[in-house]
Every structure is written in C-alpha cells, then in structure tokens.
Amino acid sequence: MIRSILNNSKLLLTTIIIGFLILVISCSKVIDVDLPDSDPMLVVEGVIKKGQKPIVLLSLSSGYFDPININFWENYLSGAKVEVSVDEVTYNLVETYPSMLEPAQLEYISELFKIPQYILPFIPIPVYTISRRIPESKQLRGVEGKTYDLHVLYNEYETFGSTTMHPVIPIEQSSFFFTEDSQTDSLGKINIIYTDPDTLGNAYRWASRRINKFANWHELAGQVKDPFYIYPLGSVWDDLIVNGQTFDFPLLRYFTDTDTLDLDEIGLWKTGDTVLVKLETIDRNAYETLLSFETSLSAQGNPFSPPSNLISHLDSALGWWIASSESVDTVVCQP
Numbered sequence: 001m002i003r004s005i006l007n008n009s010k011l012l013l014t015t016i017i018i019g020f021l022i023l024v025i026s027c028s029k030v031i032d033v034d035l036p037d038s039d040p041m042l043v044v045e046g047v048i049k050k051g052q053k054p055i056v057l058l059s060l061s062s063g064y065f066d067p068i069n070i071n072f073w074e075n076y077l078s079g080a081k082v083e084v085s086v087d088e089v090t091y092n093l094v095e096t097y098p099s100m101l102e103p104a105q106l107e108y109i110s111e112l113f114k115i116p117q118y119i120l121p122f123i124p125i126p127v128y129t130i131s132r133r134i135p136e137s138k139q140l141r142g143v144e145g146k147t148y149d150l151h152v153l154y155n156e157y158e159t160f161g162s163t164t165m166h167p168v169i170p171i172e173q174s175s176f177f178f179t180e181d182s183q184t185d186s187l188g189k190i191n192i193i194y195t196d197p198d199t200l201g202n203a204y205r206w207a208s209r210r211i212n213k214f215a216n217w218h219e220l221a222g223q224v225k226d227p228f229y230i231y232p233l234g235s236v237w238d239d240l241i242v243n244g245q246t247f248d249f250p251l252l253r254y255f256t257d258t259d260t261l262d263l264d265e266i267g268l269w270k271t272g273d274t275v276l277v278k279l280e281t282i283d284r285n286a287y288e289t290l291l292s293f294e295t296s297l298s299a300q301g302n303p304f305s306p307p308s309n310l311i312s313h314l315d316s317a318l319g320w321w322i323a324s325s326e327s328v329d330t331v332v333c334q335p
Helices: 002-027 103-113 284-298
Strands: 042-049 055-060 081-086 089-096 127-129 147-154 157-164 173-177 187-195 203-210 236-238 246-251 274-282 317-332
Touching: 042 103, 042 147, 042 157, 055 103, 055 147, 103 127, 147 317, 157 284, 157 317, 173 317, 187 274, 187 317, 203 246, 203 284, 236 284, 274 284, 284 317
Parallel strands: 042 317
Antiparallel strands: 042 055, 055 127, 081 089, 081 147, 089 127, 147 157, 173 187, 187 246, 203 236, 203 274, 274 317
C-alpha cells in the first residue's frame, strides 16, 4: 500500500515537472533586437592651455558593435583643415606628429593616451597645432581672458566651437593631516584651499599624481607610483554654491592599476608619499561637457543607471574644445 502510494506520488511529481518544462519551453520567445546603424560623427579632442599652443585631434565615431582597431593611431584623421581665431586673427593649424611637438604638448599627449613620452615620438598620431616654423612673435599661445574660436573641416564634416580661458585660480594652501577619528598613523587626507571669484560661471577640474617611487620590497620597486596625472570620476565642479567664497576642498585618493586594493585605504593618502595636486580653471561649456562624459563613463555596466547623453558644445560633432589655466602644488604626506 505504502509502496503504491509512493509510486503514485513519484508519477505525479514527474508529470508535474515534465508539464512545467513543456510550459516554460513553449512560452519562451527569442527576441532579436535590431539596432539601427548610426551615421559616423566627427569627434574633436582639442585644448589650449595658458602659455601653450593649441592641440587638436580628430576622429570619427563608431558603432557599438564595430570592430576595434588595436592600432589606435589609425583611428585619427589626417588631411583636415583646422583653424583657431582670436581677436579677429585666424591661425591655421598644421598637421604634425608627436615627434615634432614641444615638451609641454608632448606631456599632454602622453597624459591623454597614458603612453610614456619616450615612446610617443615613434607613434604616428596626426596632431594639429601651430607650426614651429612660425616666428615666436606670431605664435598662438593661450592667454587669460581670451576667447578662442575653432573651425574644423574634414571632407563633408564641419564643426565650430568656442572656449574662453579664465584666469588661474591659485591653490592658496594644501595640507596633509590625520582626522580626529583616524585609527592609523600611516593614512591621512589632503585638502586644498582656493578662493572663487565673485562672478558666476567659473568651473574647475582637479587631478593628482604621486611622484615618489615604490619601496625596494614592492614588486614595482623603483617605479614612480603614478606615471600620469589621475583625473577621477567627479573631477569637475562649478561655483554655483561656492561663488565668491574661500573653499576648503578635499582630494580623495583613487586607486590606479599600480595599487593593491585595500578597503582601509579608500580615499586616503599614505605617509611618505609626495603628491602633485592640480587645480584647473575651465569655462562653463567645458564643465558641462566633461561632467556629461564622466557621468556616462560611470554608468557603464550599471543596468540600473539612467540613460545619459554626452553634451558637446561643438556644432554637429562630439568631443570638446577647452581652454584651461592651472595651478599646481606639491604635498608631502607627513604629519
């Protein structure tokens, strides 16, 4: 009797399972999402810094599923017409390569691509800038208070942009210190103090770079901790709240590829480190563009993040055209 009941129970359970599987299989549906192709757009990466010549790199946008060319320099465009105008004078930018750039320009390209400066001269990246053959008296270099208009023409692609170079806002004070609730004497925080002008419209971006080397016992012994400046997500802000005030701004340490992740160190700096801190002054357009770029970048891989669109103040193009001035200070992390 019991065996009969057990057999009937097994039969019933088996029938239920088979029925459930048939139901699931029959209700499944293959969804084929047909993503529409988008026309390529011109992408501009252009800057002009105080005291330096302008630098412009050009490329075309690609589809999400398009193959990636590992020779990244082949994605950059050659043969474009690039002009920058200021004070009703127009300057033609010539196409050149990293090997022909000035040291400050080479440093910028190195930071942009995270490639050591000694390697860059061997990579044929088309770069547009002012010719070195022009006498210094006729060179175009970034000057505070000036507005620079950009014009780019490449085949059927054309764009215009404008940027204003705001004055340098100096770092008045920088300090390393331990918090009152600190549980260790080897980790602390860095703050900088600056004063925002009393006119709305100023914006800022910060970066840091540890220039001391790893200790002899470290697997990267002898190497500089940060070979490049680190621009963290959330590196830009404006003066909407702090307009005209002296502001105490905390600089959080962000982990890099050379760091070993230790949760106790998040946001904190190690004693013994020597840190370059940079405060860049940018205009409102640059702030909006970089903020949208960082927002989009931070949302990658997060299915719950809201959709975001990149803001570009270039006509019919993506990217940026930014004038910036900067203040740099050195912080020695010692109590």
